[in-house]
Amino acid sequence: MTAISKPLDSRPAPSLPFRTRLAMFIRMLAIQGAWNYESLLGNGIGFCTEPALRLLPGGVRGPAFHAALARESRYFNAHPYLAAVAVGALARAELDGEPPERIERFRTALCGPLGSVGDRLVWAGWLPFCSLASLMIFGLGGDTLAVVGFFLVTYNLGHFALRIWGLNTGWNHGLRVAVALGNPVLRHGPQQIGRLAAVATGVAIPLALGRVIGPGRSLIGVELIAVALGSILIVRLHGRIEGWRLSLVVLAVFVLISVIR
Amino acid sequence: MTLIELIPLAILGGVLGLDVVSFPQMMISRPIVAATAGGALTGHPMNGLLIGAALELIALETLPFGASRYPEWGSASVVGGAIFASHPSQPSGAMTLGVLSALATTWVGGWTMVKLRQLNAVWAGQRRDALEAGARGSVVSLQLMGMTADLLRGSLLTAIAFAALAPLANVSINSWTVDSRLSRCIVVGIAASVAGGAAWKLFHSTLGARWFFVGGLAIGLFVLFVK
Numbered sequence: 001m002t003a004i005s006k007p008l009d010s011r012p013a014p015s016l017p018f019r020t021r022l023a024m025f026i027r028m029l030a031i032q033g034a035w036n037y038e039s040l041l042g043n044g045i046g047f048c049t050e051p052a053l054r055l056l057p058g059g060v061r062g063p064a065f066h067a068a069l070a071r072e073s074r075y076f077n078a079h080p081y082l083a084a085v086a087v088g089a090l091a092r093a094e095l096d097g098e099p100p101e102r103i104e105r106f107r108t109a110l111c112g113p114l115g116s117v118g119d120r121l122v123w124a125g126w127l128p129f130c131s132l133a134s135l136m137i138f139g140l141g142g143d144t145l146a147v148v149g150f151f152l153v154t155y156n157l158g159h160f161a162l163r164i165w166g167l168n169t170g171w172n173h174g175l176r177v178a179v180a181l182g183n184p185v186l187r188h189g190p191q192q193i194g195r196l197a198a199v200a201t202g203v204a205i206p207l208a209l210g211r212v213i214g215p216g217r218s219l220i221g222v223e224l225i226a227v228a229l230g231s232i233l234i235v236r237l238h239g240r241i242e243g244w245r246l247s248l249v250v251l252a253v254f255v256l257i258s259v260i261r
Numbered sequence: 262m263t264l265i266e267l268i269p270l271a272i273l274g275g276v277l278g279l280d281v282v283s284f285p286q287m288m289i290s291r292p293i294v295a296a297t298a299g300g301a302l303t304g305h306p307m308n309g310l311l312i313g314a315a316l317e318l319i320a321l322e323t324l325p326f327g328a329s330r331y332p333e334w335g336s337a338s339v340v341g342g343a344i345f346a347s348h349p350s351q352p353s354g355a356m357t358l359g360v361l362s363a364l365a366t367t368w369v370g371g372w373t374m375v376k377l378r379q380l381n382a383v384w385a386g387q388r389r390d391a392l393e394a395g396a397r398g399s400v401v402s403l404q405l406m407g408m409t410a411d412l413l414r415g416s417l418l419t420a421i422a423f424a425a426l427a428p429l430a431n432v433s434i435n436s437w438t439v440d441s442r443l444s445r446c447i448v449v450g451i452a453a454s455v456a457g458g459a460a461w462k463l464f465h466s467t468l469g470a471r472w473f474f475v476g477g478l479a480i481g482l483f484v485l486f487v488k
Contacts, residue, residue: 035407135293139481197464203484205456254447
């Protein structure tokens with residue numbers, strides 16, 4: 001991923017000390033620590049850019065630091081992983097001494113794309129794919145280490161790569177980072193992952209069913225037909241009740257019947 | 262159940278509840294991981310994995326999109342995993358009650374997350390002037406307070422849910438009348454139906470996805486019946 005992020009800014013990216021970069025990266029793991037319905041991710045962006053802002057003239061006691069930190073801690077919304085792009089780009093813009101109104105406009109413009117791209121790529125793509133692939137391994141008879149290990153390693157390879165790429169890309173491109181969002185992985189990734197996840201769904205569901213139910217096939221055929229009908233029902237009920245709530249109600253009724261009768 | 266037994270579960274539930282949103286979002290809070298960890302803490306990780314797989318199928322539907330309200334699976338899966346794993350012989354109804362306990366906890370957990378977000382907003386409001394002045398201490402403390410509160414939220418939720426639901430599950434298992442295998446079929450059938458519906462919603466707009474799904478299903482059924 002990093003190979004694609006050639007700097008487009010006419011100025012070469014200044015070097016960011018390794019300790020500062022590491023501090024920013026670690027803080028990015030906690031970017032949603034103070035998430036709230038008013039400033040959303042805003043305080044997290046301030047929290048993550050703060051190690052870089054210390055490099056402003058005058059350090060942490062200087063007026064430039066306070067003005068920049070106040071600006072960066074205001075309302076912001078993005079996908080938490082792709083917010084790394086914003087953290088890198090905003091830190092670079094502040095250290096480059098860009099005019100405050102330009103930074104404000106840039107922050108506003110960045111919210112939408114970083115939210116929608118991240119949601120499609122990660123929440124609706126990579127996460128379900130990794131989840132279904134680990135269920136597939138479970139269905140094939142994998143032990144706890146294989147199933148859980150596969151899920152955590154695979155998912156977090158993508159997760160950490162995206163955060164590292166985001167921080168580097170944001171820092172290297174500064175206010176011109178929008179061009180980097182045309183990266184093929186971000187544009188075509190959700191479609192490709194969607195196809196892989198569709199295959200994984202088909203393989204994982206019958207295998208996982210078979211493993212949980214246990215040996216013997218007498219019930220599997222009936223069960224698969226029931227699952228197909230149940231899935232159609234869930235799709236038809238979309239927008240009226242969520243599947244997990246429906247499951248809660250149906251299971252509660254089933255428990256009552258099983259215990260009382 | 263003693264306090265000594267409850268404390269490790271509460272800590273685990275707190276850490277995994279924290280992962281859902283606040284830190285570090287490595288998805289250790291997903292049911293397939295969290296329920297296995299809950300089961301492992303009770304001495305039976307494989308039981309935890311079994312119920313974790315069923316819960317993971319249901320959790321496929323609920324993805325943490327932005328400001329939407331969604332169930333909190335981290336702490337809830339620890340509760341479900343621990344309840345199921347505390348019955349190592351897997352008696353009739355144990356899985357059903359474990360899944361139901363996790364679903365009930367995840368519902369309450371989603372509500373507690375909304376309350377936490379409102380509390381974060383109150384704390385941010387109290388520091389508005391300091392934040393507008395770019396006070397470093399306020400930015401950092403707000404972040405740390407939010408994460409600490411989230412950790413406590415998850416721990417308390419896990420402890421209360423397990424303490425309340427585990428005895429109820431024990432009583433219900435003793436009175437359970439439906440065949441063990443049929444009970445499992447119903448639970449996992451419901452879970453797989455939710456997963457099927459969720460997968461359709463997620464991928465139906467992807468070009469060619471239905472054919473990829475059919476191909477996958479053919480492979481899955483072939484392996485299932487050949488195994």
